Every structure is written in C-alpha cells, then in structure tokens.
Amino acid sequence: MNTENTVRPRTDDDLTACAEALAEVHRHDGYPVNWPENPGDWLTRAAGLGAWVAVLDGRIAGHVALDRGDEDDLAPGLWGDTAATAVVSRLFVAPEARGHGVGVRLMERAVAEARRRDLHPVLDVVASDSGAVALYERLGWRLLATVEQRWSPEQTVTVRCYAAPAAV
Numbered sequence: 001m002n003t004e005n006t007v008r009p010r011t012d013d014d015l016t017a018c019a020e021a022l023a024e025v026h027r028h029d030g031y032p033v034n035w036p037e038n039p040g041d042w043l044t045r046a047a048g049l050g051a052w053v054a055v056l057d058g059r060i061a062g063h064v065a066l067d068r069g070d071e072d073d074l075a076p077g078l079w080g081d082t083a084a085t086a087v088v089s090r091l092f093v094a095p096e097a098r099g100h101g102v103g104v105r106l107m108e109r110a111v112a113e114a115r116r117r118d119l120h121p122v123l124d125v126v127a128s129d130s131g132a133v134a135l136y137e138r139l140g141w142r143l144l145a146t147v148e149q150r151w152s153p154e155q156t157v158t159v160r161c162y163a164a165p166a167a168v
C-alpha cells in the first residue's frame, strides 16, 4: 500500500464516504458502541471547532473532530476548567489503513487546532476501545479518571478520560 497520505479539513462532500468508513470500523471494532441513526449528523455535531479526514490513495481512510464539548463529555470537567478545553472525538481509521501512523497524524492535526485556539485538548474514550487507548497513551496523554457513565437506563459504559500533555 502507498502510505503517502494527506490530512485535510473535512467537507460536507466527504460525509458519505466518512459514514461508509465508520460503518466498516463499527463492524470491525464495535466503534461507535451504538450505531447512530444518522452517521453524518453524528460526525457533524462533534465538529464545532473542526473536522479532518485522512486521504490515502484517494480514499477517505480516517477522521477526527474537535468541539467545545457538551454535558455528556466528562474530561472537560475533570480538567477543571471546561471553558479552557477542546474535546477531540470521532477518531477512527479504516481497518486496512491502520498501523501506518494515520491515527497519529489525525490526532496531531486536532491537537494543533486546539492549541491554536489556546484550548487544552481532552477526550473521553470507551475503555474497551483498546487500540485508541494505546494510541493516546503512546502520545503521552494523561489519564484523568475512569468513570462508569450511564448512557441509558439499560446501558452503563466504562469511560476513560484523558488530557493531552502540555505543549512543548
């Protein structure tokens, strides 16, 4: 595989291809845990500060979003100053594109945008998303807490909350 790739801002025209890649990730890894009714809307509503795609061999190979977060996000409150944080989410890389640093490059892009805005990057990740947990820890992100979060009366999920390392 040609591992040359580009990370660029997502456009509305990318949403269908992003949703298709996300569906593949959901089948492969169970991310997201609950398949959204409208994947395009799910990707868009977490992207108030930006969203980026990785393009590999002309195809959408990955995605990440950045947002101010909402009441469902735990990490901003744990960081101590919700107004000073930006939430990284909706990170995924298509299974066939993994292991070539695409995830790292997407994270770098989202983190750079948060820092450009003088916001500290934080995130919540479902504990069973072990590849993502390994990626964040490899990038030096600090575990703030592990929380049992009730998503519905029938569903409680273990969530790990992280903050990016200080900028150097």
Ligand SMILES: CC(C)(COP(=O)(O)OP(=O)(O)OC[C@H]1O[C@@H](n2cnc3c(N)ncnc32)[C@H](O)[C@@H]1OP(=O)(O)O)[C@@H](O)C(=O)NCCC(=O)NCCS
Binding pocket: 025, 029, 031, 089, 090, 091, 092, 093, 094, 097, 098, 099, 100, 101, 102, 103, 104, 105, 124, 125, 126, 129, 130, 131, 132, 133, 134, 135, 136, 138
């Ligand atoms: C997590 C994910 C984005 C990683 O994508 P990727 O492009 O393969 O990641 P990278 O190649 O940039 O990995 C960089 C490093 O992260 C770590 N890492 C990534 N995936 C890993 C895995 N499955 N197991 C262990 N370590 C892993 C490794 O240290 C790796 O470095 P190495 O290849 O030198 O060992 C991808 O596995 C994925 O889409 N997972 C499902 C979606 C998900 O759970 N999202 C969580 C959103 S909160």
